Amino acid sequence: MKVLSLNFLTCAVKACKSTSGSYPLHPKDAELVEDDLEINLDLLLNVMTRIDWTALSTTATELGFPSLPAQAPTKEELEGDEKMIKDLHHLLMETQMMEGKLVCGNCGHEYAVREGIANFLLPAHLV
Amino acid sequence: MQPPITTTAATDDSTTATATSKGSSLSLVANPAAAPAAAPPSTAASLAASSSAAEAADYEAEHVHAVYESIAPHFSATRYKPWPVIADFLTSLAPGSVGFDVGCGNGKYLGVNPAVHMLGSDRSASLVRFARDHGGVERSQDVAVADGLALPFPEGRADFAICVAVIHHMSTRERRREAVRALLDCVRRPSSGGNGEDGGQILVYVWALEQSNSRRGWDEGTEQDLLVPWVMKQKKEKKEKKSKTKTKTKEVAAGNGEEAVVVADNVVDSSSAPAPPPADTTYQRYYHLFRKGELEEDVEAVGGQVVRNGYDKDNWWVVASRCS
Numbered sequence: 001m002k003v004l005s006l007n008f009l010t011c012a013v014k015a016c017k018s019t020s021g022s023y024p025l026h027p028k029d030a031e032l033v034e035d036d037l038e039i040n041l042d043l044l045l046n047v048m049t050r051i052d053w054t055a056l057s058t059t060a061t062e063l064g065f066p067s068l069p070a071q072a073p074t075k076e077e078l079e080g081d082e083k084m085i086k087d088l089h090h091l092l093m094e095t096q097m098m099e100g101k102l103v104c105g106n107c108g109h110e111y112a113v114r115e116g117i118a119n120f121l122l123p124a125h126l127v
Numbered sequence: 128m129q130p131p132i133t134t135t136a137a138t139d140d141s142t143t144a145t146a147t148s149k150g151s152s153l154s155l156v157a158n159p160a161a162a163p164a165a166a167p168p169s170t171a172a173s174l175a176a177s178s179s180a181a182e183a184a185d186y187e188a189e190h191v192h193a194v195y196e197s198i199a200p201h202f203s204a205t206r207y208k209p210w211p212v213i214a215d216f217l218t219s220l221a222p223g224s225v226g227f228d229v230g231c232g233n234g235k236y237l238g239v240n241p242a243v244h245m246l247g248s249d250r251s252a253s254l255v256r257f258a259r260d261h262g263g264v265e266r267s268q269d270v271a272v273a274d275g276l277a278l279p280f281p282e283g284r285a286d287f288a289i290c291v292a293v294i295h296h297m298s299t300r301e302r303r304r305e306a307v308r309a310l311l312d313c314v315r316r317p318s319s320g321g322n323g324e325d326g327g328q329i330l331v332y333v334w335a336l337e338q339s340n341s342r343r344g345w346d347e348g349t350e351q352d353l354l355v356p357w358v359m360k361q362k363k364e365k366k367e368k369k370s371k372t373k374t375k376t377k378e379v380a381a382g383n384g385e386e387a388v389v390v391a392d393n394v395v396d397s398s399s400a401p402a403p404p405p406a407d408t409t410y411q412r413y414y415h416l417f418r419k420g421e422l423e424e425d426v427e428a429v430g431g432q433v434v435r436n437g438y439d440k441d442n443w444w445v446v447a448s449r450c451s
Contacts, residue, residue: 001269001271004225004269005244005269008225008227008246008280008281008285009271009279009280009281010280010281011279012273012277012278012279013277014277017281017282018282023281042222042223042241042242043223043243043244044223045223046223046224047223048223049223050223050224050225050286096267115259116259117252117255117256117259117270117272118279119252119271119272120271120273120274120277120278120279121250121272121274122274122277127277
């Protein structure tokens with residue numbers, strides 16, 4: 001599960017979705033794997049406007065990455081910044097959470113991640 | 128749980144079915160309406176008509192979730208070719224779009240457009256593993272196990288969501304509508320005052336009741352709630368077995384625009400009748416066949432607006448957005 005995907009995941013419990021604490025989910029005991037992928041510039045440049053930058057900053061910090069800039073780079077800024085392209089490509093696309101848990105900050109439920117696959121099926125009492 | 132068995136190559140997309148299906152992957156169709164005397168006490172029809180939400184969920188656990196869990200390798204091996212309408216929808220998305228494939232199965236749509244980011248989810252953990260590796264180990268896809276009625280996706284963020292051959296497995300209309308609502312909730316709202324085109328879009332495919340031109344021959348008068356078997360053949364003892372299973376009556380059908388099937392009136396529930404060792408293993412999947420206009424009604428009932436719609440290979444489909 002790429003870090004980019006973590007930016008589009010929240011708690012599956014209906015009552016949590018409207019609370020600010022449920023997003024982003026917090027990685028716990030995360031085992032990361034770093035892939036070696038070619039940069040997909042068409043995707044990377046254009047996905048920036050879709051990313052919740054505040055949530056991404058939180059996730060990056062929790063996964064042990066250096067702090068991100070306070071603001072998301074615009075497409076134009078990113079186009080001219082090779083190092084930023086490389087860094088964001090590495091964080092968003094090449095870094096995968098393979099094992100561990102994703103924890104809801106509202107209800108505290110822990111979703112297991114195994115072999116890169118998060119399981120969001122809820123126990124009966126949370127449905 | 129059945130012991131591991133070897134299956135024959137099965138057929139899938141109707142484009143390939145004619146080439147490979149002849150006699151290789153026949154299964155049985157249970158039609159409770161056509162054979163009331165032979166149907167189990169809880170037929171698909173009677174249950175769907177009068178069940179509580181909990182009963183409906185339990186029913187789907189048995190007749191949808193458990194089945195896909197059991198047939199996952201076989202099912203995955205038969206699902207490889209993207210349908211053109213869906214592939215066109217995905218390739219027409221703007222670069223950088225982010226979206227979901229709810230009920231992604233083996234993930235055949237996840238890599239269709241490399242300029243968008245897709246996250247697949249499915250209720251079947253087994254199918255999700257196939258989806259992760261669909262593009263090869265080097266290009267693993269992002270997938271999660273999730274229920275279509277409790278999706279882990281934030282409200283209003285996605286540019287798109289697709290849901291192919293999933294909602295017809297929900298056994299009450301209320302649950303089918305909730306499933307559509309869950310999809311709409313994922314995608315961006317259009318700006319108010321606009322024509323709705325700047326919002327996110329969902330694409331939904333469901334099996335059609337009207338299939339008079341298909342070999343199934345189902346049409347307006349057919350019962351809409353069916354159990355449709357998936358048969359896994361054992362490779363060895365194939366000849367022996369064939370001679371024992373000549374109770375099939377008439378060849379009419381192909382499931383979900385895909386697997387070749389045969390209608391019979393003597394189908395037994397696989398859970399209540401343990402098959403002798405050489406027999407095929409039959410799993411019963413629940414389907415609700417959508418009549419013309421029904422999917423659009425469901426979309427509009429939960430605050431969606433139909434952008435375009437159509438009929439494709441025995442399925443009804445809609446592209447819809449949220450109301451602004």
